[in-house]
Structure formats: structure tokens, C-alpha cells
Amino acid sequence: MSKLFFSALMIVAVSTAYAQEKVSGSSERGYQSYMKYMCYTCHGTVGQGADRGTGPKLAPYPLPWGAFEQQTRLPRQDMPPYRKEFVSDQELADIYAYISSLKPGSEAKDLPLLNF
């Protein structure tokens, strides 16, 4: 628990230091950019994440914008950085708008196929 708390604290601290003013984004354009940059390869087309730990879940309930921007521009662990020269601030804001637009689905307890 203490490790988790420390990690969360670090993310907030670093992202606060890094965070830029957020550009307004469009979820429609964001979906196009999400597919163009093949974010879905590791995170799934609806941000659900992957089964081997290769891409964490992005949605629903995404990270705060600052932490999201930090992780995209200067990531922790093995994710490659998506720098401004190649993914603009506008595109990143659009991608964030897309994953923020994804609504939660049914919970596991309500899905019979997951309750055996």
C-alpha cells in the first residue's frame, strides 16, 4: 500500500511539474489520432488495456490530464515517448478527449460469462 501511495504521489508531483495548459480536444478527432498512432495496439480500441501487462487500461476513468500528458511525453517504464514534434499538443488533447468520452460498461459481477 505504501508503495502504491508513493507511486501515486510521484505521478501527481511529476505531472504537476510537467503539466501544461490543456488544449481543448475533440473526441472525434481523438479517435482518428488514437487509431493513426496505433495506441489501440497496446491499450485496445476502447482503452481497455491488454491481457499481458503490455498496455494498461486507459478508460473509463482516465488519469488526470497532467499525469496523462506526462506519461505520454516522458513515460515511465517501457512505453515509448510520443514527443511534440510527432504528436502535437492538439492531437494529444484530442486523444485525451476520446478516452475521456468512453463510458463504463457492465461490471464483472453483472456479466454471467465472467462468473463461473
Next chain:
Amino acid sequence: MAKDAFDRRAFLKGAAASAAAVIGTQMAANSPAQAAETSSEGNEKPPSRDKIISRPGSDFMVDVIKATGIEYVASNPGSSFRSLQESIINYGGNKKPEFLTCMHEETSVSMAQGYAKAAGKPMGIMAHGTVGLQHAAMAVYNAWCDRVPVVMFAGNFLDAAKRRPGVEWYHCVQDPAALLRDFIKWDDQPLSLQHFAESMMRAYKIATTVPMGPVLITADGVIAEGPISDEKKLSIPKLTLSIPPQGDSGAVSEAAKMLVAAQNPVILADRACRSQEGMKHLVELAEALSAPVIDIGGRMNFPMNHYLCRSGDRRALVGQADVALLLEVADPWGQFNTVSDPHHEYRRLAKPDVKVIHISLGDTLTKSNYQDMQRFMPADLPITGDAQATLPALIEAVKKATQRGAFANRAAKLREDHGRMKDRARAAASVGWDASPCSTARMSAQLYDLIKKDKWCLAVSSVQWNRNLWPATEYHNFIGGSGGAGQGYGSGAAVGAALANRDKGILTVSIEGDGDLMYAPGALWTAAHHKIPFLMIVHNNRAYHQEVMHLQKMAALHNRRMDTAAIGTTIEKPNVDFAKLAQSMGVWAEGPISDPTAIGAAFSRALAVVKRGEPALVDVVSQGR
């Protein structure tokens, strides 16, 4: 030489020369062989083209193969072993062994790999000594890395004077095994039938002695096609198999003391178990210690629904452990350490002073060139022995060193932790449940729902959900992966496993990556032709998705654009229609299906076909991973 002996090559050579010299004369009468026979017996013989070899060497080879109990030989037909193939079919009755027609030698071997893991005994394969083994090589490497026995026969004509000109020379080689010797356990090129019999028994014994692995015997064409000269002098040695060795008893006692004294022991099992009995022993050991078990998955080692199964919590448990027991773990170093990608920075995952016990035969079967031995990691207590064979002694030693109820306080927490791990997996699986393309979690859960009442085997899977979610309890449920991570394994391995399971009443299913299937789709034809029932679900994500991230990592490292990663990694434009591909080879198929609500009904229809004894395929357009 026996009376009916006939040197066919000498005949053809002589006949060709005679035809050029004496027009209008019977070619056969001018052949050296015919001339010799006519003069020795004083009577005119029928033309030599009518001569027969009623008891060729390959018949005896079949007798030897039958004596090993090998039931199947998978092969693409080849002239260098034509006599052996003919003897299997006509002399042996095409039964035990039965000739299985394959479209590629890689498939022959991957079938044999899947079969051996499901059947618990090896299958044979046949291939040309040159081009056939070259095709087979990657699959042989997979079997080697996976420690699976495969008995391979290579066709060859060692005697250059007997070879037909042209192709036969291309298909012959001085040393057929040289190509594979870095990743097979043993090979031989017998020069007589007695030599063949003895080497075959030796090969089978070596292949099935733990740690197991592929072996190669060259079936020389001259010996196979020629007559048996004196059968009374031939004998087939008795086949006796080695008993797996147990680890040293003193070392086992020491291991028990370390485990009993540990505050946070953890057990990691990889290719540890060979049977349900092995799983039973591992459960008994884990319960005696109240120690969580991480099943790495090289084989089915531990029931997934047992409260001590914690395969999804490896990093956390390894990080907390003060004593770790490794059971035939292929990559010990990788369990405790990691290297970041792409910067290659080292990071320790475990405590610096964790004590490691490793029961393994890994050091007894290692070679230098190919690096499947993984990074060196010294264990504090390395025990050379077979993990399954050593477990009973270790259990006894642990129980002897433990006071009754000593670890009872650990059990309650471990039950809660197991429940939390399962809840996390279910929660993760529920996200994106209604997505289209279909989520891999939903695809996996839907499949389980339809097979859970049967005895089932998931022979191959390109997704991991089944290991996190399915409450698998039987050794036959999972058979591990490819070993060497060589693409093209899945289709053949699933067909091979299904063949073994067909006779045991076990329903075989596979979740096959589209990229992997494109390497060796011909395995589907083999399944249809030989009526090998299994359901293949194509995890059709239309890409080599793992490679996308590699390309993006390199682009980031080189500070270049990130939107080009689809080039060379995707399988689109055109999309592959796997249902049509399967149908073209006589396999019942449906798809492509993108709607997640439609897959359940499609799986049901396909399973009805499989239960009738035929293969079926459903192409599911699905998420990347």
C-alpha cells in the same frame, strides 16, 4: 544378396547405355544385373523390370518403429525415404504407425510437439535429409527449447554411386544432422539394419529421458530400398525407458529446512509436471508450506482455482519472497531481475538476499551456440534432479520439519489474496466487453462457457485470459507454449494435440493468432484429411501487434515519426479471409465475425461440428491483445 534382389539404379544406368549402343535389342536383357542372373542360372529370365524385392530393408525398419510403440509418423512425402513410406503403408498396414500427410515439414514437427505433450509419448516425423530438415529446423528448435521428444527420420543416400543424377544429389548430404545438431539431443546415420534397430531404440530412449528432446535417425535409402540379406541375424533390442532421477536426499532435506524456516516462501513452477500425479504432489507441497505458487506455464502445474495459485501476482510475490523454490524454471534470472526496453537498464525485482532453491535438470542438457539456456543465475541450493520425481521426498522432508498447524495463520490471508487476484482479473476482463472488434477477454470467456462441461484442452492460445480466468484443474487442460517462440507453431501443435486427445475423449480447442496461422495454414488440411477434430478460433487482430510497439520504440529512440508503425506489421489490405481459407481445405468454418454478440452462437455451431469428429474454425476479428 537375396534371390529377388534387384539393383534398380544399376539397371537403369545399364539400360540407358545399352539403348544407345544396340538399337532394337531389349534394354533389360542388356542390363548388367540381368546379364549376370541369366548366366548364373542358365535360363532366360523375365525382363528385370519385373523383378521384385519382396522383403526390403524398410520393412524391417517398420518392425523396429512398431516395437517402439510410435503410433503416427507425420510427413510430407519425399523420394529419399520413399521405401520407408511404402513399407509403413503396405507392409505395416498404415497402422501404428499411421502415415499422416503434412503440407510442410515445419508442420510435421510442430504436430509432433503438440502430440507429445498431450499424449505423453513421441510421434515420428520423416523428412528429406536436406530440404526437408531445412524446412523443419525452426520447429525442431521450438521442440528443443520446450524439452519435448520428437523422433525424426531423415531420408538420404549416403553412397554417392547409388544416387540418381540431379535432384537426388541436391537432396543428399554427408551429415544430415549437422544442420540440427545444436538443438537436438542425439543423432545417428546407421549403416546397416542391425545398426538401425539399435540406434532407433537408443534414440527413442534418449528422446524420452528427462530432460526430453528431439532426436534424428537417418534412414539410408540404399539400406531401406535394398533387400534384407540375412534376416535371421537381425534382432530388435528391447525398449526400456529411463526412470526420472530424484534429487539428492541430503539436498532435499536442506531445501525443506529452508522452506519451513521462510517467512514468505514462494514456489515457481515451469516445466515441472508431466502428469496429474505431478500436479497432485505440487498441491500437497504448497499446502504443507502454505506457500503461494506461480505457474509460469511451460506445462500445466497447478490448479488455477486453488487458493494458493497466484500466477497473476508474480512480481509482487517474488518481490516479497525470502525463499523461492524453483521447479524446472527455464529462465530463473528473469524471475528475479529485468532489463528495460529499449534502454537495456538492469532492475532487480527481488530482495537482494532472497534464497533460491532450484530443482532442475537444465544443466544436464545444454549446448553452447543457441542461447536458450538464458542468463546465468547461481541458486543458493541447486539440486540436479527431476522436479516431479523429487516432489514426494521434498513433501516428506517438509512435513517432517514442520510442526502441525505451523503455517495456519498464512492460509487465511492467502485465500483472500487469491480471491482478490481473481477479482482483479474479472474486473479487467469486463472493460471493453461490448467493444467491436471483440475483446480477447470476451472471446476467451465465451469459449470457456461452451466447453466447461467437457473434458477440455486448450492446446494453443495467443491470449493470456484463459490462464487468469479459467478454473483449470486438470493436467490435460493446458500444454504450454512453443518453447522457442518461433512463429508457425500454433496450427500444427493444435492438430497434434487434438490427435492425441481424440483417442482420450478430450475436446481440443485453440486460440490461434492470425500471423502465426499464416505461417502454416496447411495444418488445417491435415486435420480435415485425417478427421482430427478440434476447434480453432482465429484471434484475428490483422497484425503482428507485438512488433508495432517494437517499431514505435525504435522510432522514439531515434526521435522519428510515430505514425508509420503499421508498415511491415499489419496484415491488412487485403484482409485475410480465414473462413474461406479453411473451407478451401475442407474445414467447416465461419467468419470473419466482428460483432461480439455473434461469437457465442458461432462457437456453438463450430463445437457441434467438432463433436461430430471434424475440425472447425471460427475467424473472430478481435482486439490486438
